[in-house]
Amino acid sequence: MKLYTAAFAPNPERVLMFLREKNITDIEMISMNIMEREHKSAAYRKVSPFSQLPxxxxxxxxxxxxxxxICLYLEGLHPEPNLFGTDFEERAFIEMWDRRVEFMFLLPLAWWLRHGNPAFATIEKQIAALAPRGEKTFRFFAKWLDNELANRDFIAGDRFTVADITAFASVGFARVAKWKPDPDNLPNLHAWRTRMMNRPCGQK
Ligand SMILES: N[C@@H](CCC(=O)N[C@@H](CS)C(=O)NCC(=O)O)C(=O)O
Incomplete structure (x- = not known):
């Protein structure tokens, strides 16, 4: 198998973190430079119809x-450690959390950066009004998540799952906006991030 990936990009990073947590090392890696538009080649469009990575x-x-x-496929090949849930109830709650994080944290952050940071003009037709809209939702969700994490160590419950990976990749991407959870305002999110940094997903 071949994984088309890219450095410093949150969606490829989600899969790379998943591989680290599962200790999967037998996949050929093909790294593309998004900012240099390598992924826009006709050859890569034949691989990925929307020229996206991973x-x-x-x-x-x-x-x-x-x-x-991709992560779900890899979970099928490498069931342990389980990251998507072991029975229907756990799978449903993990999916709920993973989608919340993806739609209310990662995507608004992508709007904020892709529409607000001139560096992304090479790959995005920027619409200035989307940046503050994205930033507002991102910050709102960070605060909301911080409150949730007052009562547990992980995003979707009492153990590490794919939802933690999606959130951790989002927080990693937020460094482009010079944002990270401030220990005074977002203490639970800050502590959770430290826990993630000390896991395989945090070891680059
Ligand atoms: N929904 C897709 C999103 C993939 C995506 O947006 N990837 C970004 C990198 S994080 C990309 O390829 N961007 C290239 C571009 O927009 O031109 C997924 O979950 O993999």
Whole structure:
């Protein structure tokens, strides 16, 4: 299998963290430079129809895109440690949390950065009004998550799951906005981030 990936990009990072947590090391890596538009080549468009990363090319030539789908496939091949849930109830709650994080944290952050930071003009038709809208939702969700984490150590419950990976990749990407959870205002999110940094997902 081949994983098309990119440095400093949150969705590829989600899959790379998943690989580290599962200790999967037998996938060929093909790294592309997004800022230099390597992923916009005609050759890569044949791999990924929307020219996005990551993409996992299977040995039979089929291609999976969407970080979550790639992780789910890898969970099937490497069931332990379980990161998607062991029974239907746990899977449903983990999915709820993972989607909350993706839609209310990672995507607003992407709007904030991609529409507000001139560095992203090479890959985004920027609409200035989307940046503050994204920033507001991102900051709102960070505060909300901080309150949630007052009562537990992980995003979706009492153990580490794929939802922690999505949130940790988001917090990593937020460094581009010079944002990280401030221990005074977001103490629980700050403590959770420290826990993540000390896990395999935090070891680059
Ligand atoms: N929903 C997709 C999103 C993939 C995505 O947006 N990837 C970004 C990198 S984080 C990308 O390829 N950006 C290139 C571009 O927008 O031109 C997933 O979960 O994998």
């Amino acid at each position: 993409a996992l090319e299977l040995d039979d030539g089929r291609v999976l895109t969407e970080s979550r789908a």
